[in-house]
Amino acid sequence: MRKFQSVRGMRDILPHEGEMWSRIEDAAKHCLCTFGYHELRLPIIESTALFERGVGDGTDIVEKEMFNIDSRDGEPLSLRPEGTASCVRAALQHGLAFNRVARLWYQGPMFRYERPQKGRYRQFEQIGTEAFGISKPALDAELIDINHQLFTSLALDGHITLRINTIGSLPERRAYTEALQKHLDSNRDTLDADSLRRLQTNPLRILDSKHAETRKVIARAPKMHSFLSDDSKHHFDQVLECLQALSIGFELDPYLVRGLDYYTHTVFEFETEALGAQGTVSAGGRYDGLVETLGGRPTPAAGFAIGLDRLVLLYQAVHTETEEVAACSNLVYCVAADEASLRHLMPIANQLRRDLAHTTVVVDTLGGKLATQMRRADREGARWAIIVGESERAEGVLTLKPMREVGEQARLTYDALVLRLLEDHG
């Protein structure tokens, strides 16, 4: 008999982690909502051409990391490797950003065929945000601010640093790329193999190479700054001024570039040391040319994506052994001494669930000796046990026993029991 297991790079989120995911997702949704962003739900499958055009067909993501699928009718389809292209497509298709501002967010799984490692899975979850129709630098700052607020609300701000850079407008970036390519090419004998390869495919990416020899060549390379127009410089300066006004610390990194083709002007990355090699928790920037590239009218746009898997990983790393059993603190475990009492108890449990909003009511459906059921109540982390047997039924009461604190058990009417529990945990 074959034993099945999850496909390489795909993983299960188990119950104890699931609760943490929910908490973090809720925090993120709340944060986005308070900034006036609206939720969008996007399909996981899109036309392959959308990503070739949007992300760029020279990028590693499109070139060798896409999950392509057979569509039966011949159109090449892909599991989305990122969300921005889809979001722009949807905005165009439904006129969401036509002559107006749109602030949007979405969440969901993305797929990239990479070698899995810590913080990098073939299916991973992102929360992405895209804002259309605002060319002002204040928007760039707002996007960063959203991240900052979220990380602060999760008490992670001390563990994440913001790196920021500008890569100028599309023509400026092209001019710079050319100059950089020239410089690197004349030093090609000192470059490492990977950088040599990227010299053709994506020269900008060489800027953040970790290779020591390559770094020396880069140090002598022309700087992006000298290729920027006054407008571009001004835009970036204003972004930074906004950040200062918001008291958001940042680190200027002239070598910060993004791997996707569509970025222009401001690019930023929130990074942590706590996750090893995959330390980027959130990243984004401006992409003023993308809407046009995908067939829309010229529309300024900017956004970012948070890697939820990494955010959860970081949260676990930082908030170790904290609120352990907190989730179960309002658990009431119902125990019946015999079958008839069990049938008597089940509708009462339902009534409790209606009357006590913040309480979890579990009925022991396994039965058995009372001692056994009480042991299960304890192991489930119950705060209270409710016990019903023949005598309780006869008297029309329920026995309520505290499991976590000292105190006597009491035989109470339903109403008295509800009052007692309300007073304890609402």
Add this chain to the structure above:
RNA sequence: GUGGGCGUAGCUCAGCGGUAGAGCAUGAGGUUGUGAUCCUUAUGUUCGUGGGUUCAAAUCCCACCGUUCACCCCA
């Protein structure tokens, strides 16, 4: 795609040439309707898969698969 580490009970691991162990977890007991401790006892391992060497392999060799970390890539 490249390199290193690791794969033995549900979990954490020991064993490293003579046909499998511990701790935790789980089940049942320790009399009559009450948990955590304690005691007794039970369940559970085709030692990742497939080859090879050997009288004999969880133990040595090879391949594959998985996993993990790093390169790379990026959220």
